[in-house]
Amino acid sequence: MANAIVSQSGGPTGVINASLVGVIEQVVKHPDIDKLYGAVHAVSGIIKEDFVDLTNVSSETLEAVAASPSAALGSSRDKPDTAYCEKILEVFKKRNIEYFFYIGGNDSANTCKIINDMADEVDLDLKAFHIPKTVDNDLRTTDHCPGYGTAAKFVACALMGDDLDNRALPGIKLDIIMGRDAGWLTAATTLGQQRDDDGPHLVYLPERPIKIEDMIAQIKEVHSRLGRCVVAVSEGIRDTDNVVWAKKIKEDAEVDSHGNIQLSGSGALADFLADKVREGTGVARVRADTFGYLQRSFAGLQSETDVDEARRCGRQAVIYSQDNDSGSVAMKRTGQGKNYAVELFLTDLANVAEFTKELSDNFINEAGNGITQAFKDYALPLAGNLPKTDFFSQNPKV
Amino acid sequence: MANAIVSQSGGPTGVINASLVGVIEQVVKHPDIDKLYGAVHAVSGIIKEDFVDLTNVSSETLEAVAASPSAALGSSRDKPDTAYCEKILEVFKKRNIEYFFYIGGNDSANTCKIINDMADEVDLDLKAFHIPKTVDNDLRTTDHCPGYGTAAKFVACALMGDDLDNRALPGIKLDIIMGRDAGWLTAATTLGQQRDDDGPHLVYLPERPIKIEDMIAQIKEVHSRLGRCVVAVSEGIRDTDNVVWAKKIKEDAEVDSHGNIQLSGSGALADFLADKVREGTGVARVRADTFGYLQRSFAGLQSETDVDEARRCGRQAVIYSQDNDSGSVAMKRTGQGKNYAVELFLTDLANVAEFTKELSDNFINEAGNGITQAFKDYALPLAGNLPKTDFFSQNPKV
Numbered sequence A, B: 001m002a003n004a005i006v007s008q009s010g011g012p013t014g015v016i017n018a019s020l021v022g023v024i025e026q027v028v029k030h031p032d033i034d035k036l037y038g039a040v041h042a043v044s045g046i047i048k049e050d051f052v053d054l055t056n057v058s059s060e061t062l063e064a065v066a067a068s069p070s071a072a073l074g075s076s077r078d079k080p081d082t083a084y085c086e087k088i089l090e091v092f093k094k095r096n097i098e099y100f101f102y103i104g105g106n107d108s109a110n111t112c113k114i115i116n117d118m119a120d121e122v123d124l125d126l127k128a129f130h131i132p133k134t135v136d137n138d139l140r141t142t143d144h145c146p147g148y149g150t151a152a153k154f155v156a157c158a159l160m161g162d163d164l165d166n167r168a169l170p171g172i173k174l175d176i177i178m179g180r181d182a183g184w185l186t187a188a189t190t191l192g193q194q195r196d197d198d199g200p201h202l203v204y205l206p207e208r209p210i211k212i213e214d215m216i217a218q219i220k221e222v223h224s225r226l227g228r229c230v231v232a233v234s235e236g237i238r239d240t241d242n243v244v245w246a247k248k249i250k251e252d253a254e255v256d257s258h259g260n261i262q263l264s265g266s267g268a269l270a271d272f273l274a275d276k277v278r279e280g281t282g283v284a285r286v287r288a289d290t291f292g293y294l295q296r297s298f299a300g301l302q303s304e305t306d307v308d309e310a311r312r313c314g315r316q317a318v319i320y321s322q323d324n325d326s327g328s329v330a331m332k333r334t335g336q337g338k339n340y341a342v343e344l345f346l347t348d349l350a351n352v353a354e355f356t357k358e359l360s361d362n363f364i365n366e367a368g369n370g371i372t373q374a375f376k377d378y379a380l381p382l383a384g385n386l387p388k389t390d391f392f393s394q395n396p397k398v
Helices: A018-027 A042-047 A059-066 A082-094 A106-121 A146-168 A185-191 A211-228 A268-281 A304-323 A373-383 B016-027 B044-046 B057-065 B082-094 B104-122 B147-170 B184-191 B212-226 B270-282 B303-319 B373-383
Strands: A002-006 A033-039 A051-053 A097-104 A127-132 A172-177 A202-204 A229-234 A288-291 A327-335 A341-347 B001-008 B033-039 B049-055 B098-104 B127-132 B170-176 B201-205 B229-234 B286-290 B325-337 B342-347
Touching: A002 A018, A002 A042, A018 A033, A018 A059, A018 A097, A018 A127, A033 A042, A042 A082, A051 A341, A082 A097, A082 A106, A097 A106, A097 A304, A106 B098, A146 A172, A146 A185, A146 A229, A146 A304, A172 A185, A172 A268, A172 B044, A185 A202, A185 A229, A185 A373, A185 B033, A202 A211, A202 A327, A211 A229, A211 A268, A229 B229, A268 A288, A268 B127, A288 B016, A304 A327, A304 A341, A327 B147, B001 B016, B001 B044, B016 B033, B016 B057, B016 B098, B016 B127, B016 B303, B033 B044, B082 B098, B082 B104, B098 B104, B098 B303, B104 B127, B104 B184, B104 B325, B127 B303, B147 B170, B147 B184, B147 B229, B147 B373, B170 B270, B184 B201, B184 B229, B184 B373, B201 B212, B212 B229, B212 B270, B229 B373, B270 B286, B303 B325, B303 B342, B303 B373
Parallel strands: A002 A033, A002 A097, A097 A127, A127 A327, A172 A229, A172 A288, A202 A229, B001 B033, B001 B098, B098 B127, B127 B325, B170 B229, B170 B286, B201 B229
Antiparallel strands: A033 A051, A327 A341, B033 B049, B325 B342
16 A cells, blocks of 8 residues: 655646546555545645645545636646756655656646656656646647636626626727647637627637737628627737737746746737827727636536536546556547547646647638637537527617 | 617626626516617717617526626726717607616716706706726615625635645735725635635735835735735725825826726736835745736626526616616615625615725724724625535645
8 A cells, every 4th residue: 555646737728627527536445555646836836845734535525626717736846856856856766756647737747757767766656647637738649638628618608798797888809818839728719609790700819820910801791791809819928920919018028837937817919009099090980808716726617527527537647557657647539519528638747738729720720810610519519508699780770 | 668778898707797687588588678779889889879779588598698707898998078968868769768777887877867867957857877897896875786796706715725835835925806995896706715825925905005115015024924924905006195006106007087096917026026026025925916807707707696686687677777767776785694685675776886885994904904804794795605625625634
């Protein structure tokens, strides 16, 4: 018998706690695991030995936690170096930890891999498993990531409301959506579209660098045609020289330990673009909203599919740890549309670590400013049921 | 028999369509009303004679519209002058309009009153009724306003998620909330609090002007004590000289036809405050989000109480028009807590027009930076059921 550690890393999501609950409820069925430690604030909690006992948790608490957004154990942006990882392994030895379950994105998969490799080198018995999560949906190998469906549902509902708002008080509306390297979440703003002229009418993605002048011309064209224009813009939008606009407009922009520039938690990009668009189109009513942290942590809004899959991924990591040494839990889609279903499988940590996955080419329109039906077919089952909206566009004029 | 006009004015809300549906479904029962015209984009639709026939609408469409955010008929920010109102009365004569139902805020009540007074002067038979709506909850006479409960639910759920996010990745988080003259919606950010240390930890309202240095000192104190701090700030926050900060930081700020400075649709205030707080506290992780239009138009999120009351107000305006000449529909609270209930009554248009209502003194704490239990008792029934959240704070450390 040995002990296990579970922790959560990187940006919170609406269902990362469901994965945690999946681990907790499966560990009690694992024949070789004694105690389950929850590391508080990820790797930093491990080296500080700041652990919560998760061996026995009431099902009432488990259900409440699974329904709550954000990371119940706390998170961290630390990027462990060699000395940091050695410290982690010392704690593992001291606490008789032989199982490590790490819920996070590609950086976390990389940390998991480094720790596992170091354990191998010093012949420490360790089984290290990564459980995917990210609202960005940009992990490789897996069909999609737990956390994405819920964030997709949020931005879809937001754009449905925002598009109706823009019908009521017409003008140009820009919405800045999370996703530094990939446009998956920005693309999801289109999922609630019901009518041909429902916004967003233009979608700008990190995968398609664009000159601001071209963007303004496209917005102006839509506004002339419809009398209004709703635009979804990824926070990772970049100029044709491939430098993100957020960096161009703020040269001293904050950078985290992974070298990522700080994009969320500021309205600077939105305000910059709104000023440019107002100036370039001559339209008086230009508004811009930055969705910020609402997209990843909003209480009471989850995609049922997403929360279910997140929990399954957590459970499956524990099941895999019975017969495998390490890996990342991934999903394969086995049914489409109304028959949507996934199967879980285990993939090497190296297949998920470090690099990210861009939005597929067939999901982006030819003009590079919109989303295809193929994307909607892919993403709608993940967001789950979306509300329907209506107004009196069908009623006769008198 | 005469005809009726209904229209929607000012900023959209999550339930202004429910009030519209209330009018539509009650008009068919009114003995003296023949046709119901929906004026597209409020008063501007009246003078352009841009009308939708709302006399016969299927119950399926009515239910879908009642569940949709934003103003189904379109809205307007026009402030009619005398010539504009004369034009309106001409259209009323031409179209045999004797009933005018206007859903809006205090500016709309004022427009309704001016048109009604002018009709009286020229002996035009007109019954003009105002149906209240505003996410700002700042109309006089009524206990609260349709639209507020739904927006309150949104900001409460947002802050619940945001506070958990801030527990996961601690720092200082500022959230800018709608409400130019009154702090009702900003106060509602506290409604989801379940634990003593749940944020928002500080709440800044237009009713309590404050120097930025004092605000920073208070934030610093909370951050030192809890290791984190979540702050809700009204977009109408002002300095002790009573000038709103949004105006101070942008001297050329946009002003609408009612003389109101444009506050939403820009992240400038949030970014300004975040920079000041970062500088003044020395805390590295300071983030700011501006909730913007999400608060008033988010598909699929309504307070059940709010949508029900909004619909009742619409129906009641039509009922009042049988025996009264004009007025605004208002609500009186007849039951508290679990016995929460309201009765509708008719009040003079003058009692709602022009001026707004501030947050009551007993709803604000003595320090002027927080909300009292009395406010929560007032507002919780309006927001309806809020989700519960949990994490493992109760589990023992090991």
